[in-house]
Amino acid sequence: MSSTVFDYFTNIRNAFTSIFHGLAVTFSYLFRKPTTIQYPDRIDTPVQQMLPPLFRGILEVDVGLCIGCNLCEKTCPLGCLRTAVVRDPETNQRYITRFDVDISKCMVCGLCSENCPTGAVRHSTEFEASTANMVNLVIRYVKPGERIPVHKPVKGEESPGLPQNEPIARAHKEWDEPPPVDPDQVRGRVRWKNDGAPEEEQSS
Amino acid sequence: MTQLILEDQHGETTMVNMGPQHPSTHGVINLRLLLQGEVIAKIDPIVGFLHRSIEKLGEMTPYPGFLPYTDRVDYLSAMFGNQVYCMAVEELLGVEVPRRAEYLRVIACELNRIISHLIAVGTMAMDLGAFTPFLHAIRERETVNDFMERICGARINYSYMRIGGVPRDLEPGLDKDILKFLDRFEKFIPEFNRLITGNEIFVRRLIDLAVIPAADAISCGLSGPNLRSSGVDYDLRRDRPYSAYPEFEFRVVTGEGYRGQTGDCYARYWVRIDEMLESAKIVRQALLGLPEGDVKAKVPRKITPPKGEVYSAVESSRGEMGCYLVSDGGEQPLRVRFRTGSFTAMTVLPKIVPGLMVADLTAFFGSLDVVAPEIDR
Ligand code: SF4
Ligand code: SF4
Numbered sequence: 001m002s003s004t005v006f007d008y009f010t011n012i013r014n015a016f017t018s019i020f021h022g023l024a025v026t027f028s029y030l031f032r033k034p035t036t037i038q039y040p041d042r043i044d045t046p047v048q049q050m051l052p053p054l055f056r057g058i059l060e061v062d063v064g065l066c067i068g069c070n071l072c073e074k075t076c077p078l079g080c081l082r083t084a085v086v087r088d089p090e091t092n093q094r095y096i097t098r099f100d101v102d103i104s105k106c107m108v109c110g111l112c113s114e115n116c117p118t119g120a121v122r123h124s125t126e127f128e129a130s131t132a133n134m135v136n137l138v139i140r141y142v143k144p145g146e147r148i149p150v151h152k153p154v155k156g157e158e159s160p161g162l163p164q165n166e167p168i169a170r171a172h173k174e175w176d177e178p179p180p181v182d183p184d185q186v187r188g189r190v191r192w193k194n195d196g197a198p199e200e201e202q203s204s
Numbered sequence: 205m206t207q208l209i210l211e212d213q214h215g216e217t218t219m220v221n222m223g224p225q226h227p228s229t230h231g232v233i234n235l236r237l238l239l240q241g242e243v244i245a246k247i248d249p250i251v252g253f254l255h256r257s258i259e260k261l262g263e264m265t266p267y268p269g270f271l272p273y274t275d276r277v278d279y280l281s282a283m284f285g286n287q288v289y290c291m292a293v294e295e296l297l298g299v300e301v302p303r304r305a306e307y308l309r310v311i312a313c314e315l316n317r318i319i320s321h322l323i324a325v326g327t328m329a330m331d332l333g334a335f336t337p338f339l340h341a342i343r344e345r346e347t348v349n350d351f352m353e354r355i356c357g358a359r360i361n362y363s364y365m366r367i368g369g370v371p372r373d374l375e376p377g378l379d380k381d382i383l384k385f386l387d388r389f390e391k392f393i394p395e396f397n398r399l400i401t402g403n404e405i406f407v408r409r410l411i412d413l414a415v416i417p418a419a420d421a422i423s424c425g426l427s428g429p430n431l432r433s434s435g436v437d438y439d440l441r442r443d444r445p446y447s448a449y450p451e452f453e454f455r456v457v458t459g460e461g462y463r464g465q466t467g468d469c470y471a472r473y474w475v476r477i478d479e480m481l482e483s484a485k486i487v488r489q490a491l492l493g494l495p496e497g498d499v500k501a502k503v504p505r506k507i508t509p510p511k512g513e514v515y516s517a518v519e520s521s522r523g524e525m526g527c528y529l530v531s532d533g534g535e536q537p538l539r540v541r542f543r544t545g546s547f548t549a550m551t552v553l554p555k556i557v558p559g560l561m562v563a564d565l566t567a568f569f570g571s572l573d574v575v576a577p578e579i580d581r
Contacts, residue, residue, distance in 0.1 A: 015404040056357035077269030109272035109363045
């Protein structure tokens with residue numbers, strides 16, 4: 001507490017000089033390049049292409065690379081992924097019959113993509129997923145009724161993986177006609193064991 | 205002096221709810237105030253609005269799958285949640301983390317501390333009505349966030365660490381960029397000090413306000429910057445070393461009352477400013493002395509630790525963050541418990557706040573730097 005007249009005036013001087021110092025800093029920014037960019041308009045490159053390749057955006061899946069091991073589904077803490085594999089009893093060929101990703105539940109943690117042995121499931125740099133209908137956020141990579149033969153990795157050869165920063169199937173796409181979604185299966189709560197996924201074969 | 209003001213009133217009190225939605229509470233907290241005029245006679249912090257039952261979720265989720273949830277304990281310093289949980293599980297499993305991974309963890313954690321303290325000082329200035337410093341702090345924070353994005357792929361909820369190490373190495377060229385940023389950052393702090401820290405009005409607003417004596421700070425269980433600003437020289441990084449911290453040189457900052465007294469709001473502010481520079485120092489040492497080697501130890505995909513219990517603690521940017529883990533030998537923990545700095549910081553309110561003015565409560569609450577989700581978990 002200032003007790004003397006001298007202190008009183010010193011305080012006033014200090015206040016003025018310190019404010020002046022602060023204003024000088026602010027003023028110097030008048031001559032620097034702006035650090036902000038306008039989003040989403042007035043940018044030359046879309047933000048998706050400016051992000052580092054590691055960026056964990058919405059999941060995308062190349063079903064052609066999937067070996068049907070079901071690891072991703074098992075590691076996901078939330079149960080966002082649903083896969084199903086059937087085996088043709090005559091030819092012994094295994095087919096993927098279902099690959100659903102519920103990106104409305106996904107917290108983009110990266111556990112599934114890390115555990116995938118072939119890099120079939122990975123993160124895109126896409127992040128704009130807003131849509132008018134929640135059902136649009138369930139991405140089906142295998143159309144109902146379709147059967148995709150599982151990928152057979154060649155021994156000793158690196159899996160090709162996916163080209164970075166090149167969207168294969170834009171994760172966010174509107175359904176022309178929302179697919180019939182079984183609410184019990186896709187939007188279930190955290191259930192770890194035996195939650196009624198379709199008949200599937202154990203990986204060998 | 206406060207006693208005098210209280211006696212001047214005519215015994216009339218008003219009950220006011222500050223929050224749950226109040227700009228200065230930084231989240232959903234309800235502070236129930238009993239006012240006599242403008243002076244607070246009693247304060248009742250009501251917490252729990254942001255309870256997400258993370259501990260219960262931990263009991264329902266296998267060990268590796270719980271990791272992303274630990275980000276959400278304290279979203280401003282998610283790295284520490286990751287680290288404390290990984291340390292607990294590693295101790296249960298008896299896994300040795302490679303040295304390079306420990307260094308990478310330290311780098312990530314200290315960058316996270318810089319981010320978190322920038323927000324703390326920025327929002328504190330904003331609470332007091334100075335908006336410009338907040339933007340400057342946010343600008344620096346965004347730069348560090350970009351590094352985080354390149355380290356781990358996310359800006360807020362990092363999910364960076366894994367049980368047994370970190371999932372990937374630094375991307376080439378990133379260490380040089382971080383070093384370049386640190387050079388700039390060490391110049392930014394003096395500029396920030398000219399902008400607001402040395403501002404006489406700001407200083408006068410904060411000094412000698414809401415002093416927490418060291419004895420009170422200890423008895424309330426405060427930790428981290430709030431404890432150190434009361435003059436208690438205690439830092440888990442030095443006093444209970446974990447990870448690679450014993451290999452670095454750094455100063456534990458205590459509030460020496462650079463202006464005003466030890467333990468006032470300004471000391472809490474100053475400790476954070478100073479700690480950012482210390483963190484920058486640690487990051488620099490870690491980057492320059494980064495050892496070669498693996499970044500992840502071999503851990504089985506299915507983690508089933510032996511029976512037992514363990515407590516691990518790290519020095520997060522809001523004090524001691526602890527994780528208590530009980531394993532029954534199964535795939536999921538039997539019990540997960542988090543100890544966080546913000547929750548204990550709430551217990552100091554009823555001790556210190558009575559006698560303060562309402563406007564001072566904003567400054568005091570800002571200086572404690574609590575994060576609402578961390579209180580409730
Ligand atoms: S990113 Fe995480 S939450 Fe999303 S599907 Fe993969 S494991 Fe599940
Ligand atoms: S982990 Fe990869 S290969 Fe296995 S089922 Fe999932 S996407 Fe297919």
